[in-house]
Amino acid sequence: MTFYFPKRHYDKSFRGQTFPLLKPFLKGEDFSDEERKAMYSISKEDVAFVDVLEASDVAILTMSWNYYVKTKQQSKALQFIKATQRLNITTWVVLLDDVGIDFPDFPHVKLFRQSGYRSRVPKWHIGLPVFISDPLKVQYNKGTIFERPYTKNPTIGFCGFATSKVVLAIKTKFKIGLKNLSYYLKLSSQEPEAIMAAALWRHSILKRMENHQGLITNFIYRAKYRAGSQNETQRATSTAEFFNNIKDSDYVVCVRGAGNFSVRLYETLAMGRIPVFVNTDCILPYTEAIDWKQHVVWVESYEVHKIGAIVYEFHKALSEDNFVQLQQRNRCLWENKLQLKGLL
Structure with a gap:
């Protein structure tokens, strides 16, 4: 070609x-x-x-x-x-x-x-991965994953912007509403977005998981994006904490942010971990070639009230070998399909 x-x-x-x-x-x-x-x-x-x-x-x-x-x-x-x-x-x-x-x-x-709503766009709009540097090489100078052994109670990780601040949520929704109005008044060509405060929604999802007795949670709540890093040293520190959180977890919560997609999904796969993917009508890449439900814990947005139970039951159904194999398969998926060569 x-x-x-x-x-x-x-x-x-x-x-x-x-x-x-x-x-x-x-x-x-x-x-x-x-x-x-x-x-x-x-x-x-x-x-x-x-x-x-x-x-x-x-x-x-x-x-x-x-x-x-x-x-x-x-x-x-x-x-x-x-x-x-x-x-x-x-x-x-x-x-x-x-x-x-x-x-x-x-x-x-x-x-x-990468962003958008699958049900709103035609089929010729195709999902594109978020292309990232290999975190194992960059952060740990390593080419193979840190295998996690199977335990009865899995550890669920998350490090990122998730806050219960209601005032911030109101401001976020108001801004989205204004942008949507501009689109409908034909003042802007930017597609309308769901009116939601992603950081508040993430916070509520994490709290639901903390309340499930069968899960061990490893959550780092940030009040600002990238912990409000202002310089290179702060960014390096927050990045190291982010990837260490993934490394030290079995599953990682992957929920949309400002756009309707999750960069964390690809970072989690690259680290050989299992995403807990909350589907908000996302446009995922290569759906004809990738059975995404074989690589993630799939949670529809309307199921978040029982997200803890879904993760626990998924984990309980895995054998010790299956659990380790899934970690390896997820790393291979990222290496073989979700880097630039996957476009070819």
Whole structure:
């Protein structure tokens, strides 16, 4: 499979809005392929780029649709998409950020996105993993997981922004309501969001789990995102605490944040742990190839009142070998499917 992308579209000042597959290949000339493999787990030998659009199997819009909207360059993006449509070339576009933006319907486009609501979007909107660095290598200089032995009472972990502050919840809901109103008044193209205070909801879910006698909880409640870190030292400390919390737990609670997706889901899998995934109509990646319910404790949003019992019964049904094997399978899933090469 060969890929083409319009290099003139690349904007280094908005590098975070680059289509993820392109980022490892839009580096300085002195950036070696060994460095690329170490940083992105992908090599120039894995991807074939061509310089002529007509010679490609897949065309990629270089920057995210969010970028073109923000910089008022939609016409530039649409010109490229219409050109690929005339040539009948499958075209990949990405939506990034916590909240989606309206995108026109093109029959030849696959729109990749991490956030959004599965029931509200067409099938050609495809789930995209959150691509992360390998936490085992970065945090622990290790290539294999820390295996956890089976115990009767499992340890459930969580470290993150979860607070019972009602005033903050009201402010959050009010802001979301205003943004939604702007959309309905056609003042904004940002997709409407569920009016909810994610940090408060997380807090209530964790408290429910603490009340279940069969679970050992390992929760670190943060009053602010990333513990309010202000500098590199503080960020390093909060990051180490975050991953140590995952390492020292059997299961990890993965609930949406500001956007309707969970980065923690991928961090948990990469660490070889079992996510307790609360589904809020999420758009998960590769659902045709991955049976997600074989890798996570699946909890629908309307089931959170019994989340403790669901986790406990799931754990009780596992044998000692099954428990360890699931840890290994989750790490393998992340390595083989949820890194950049999984797009190919």
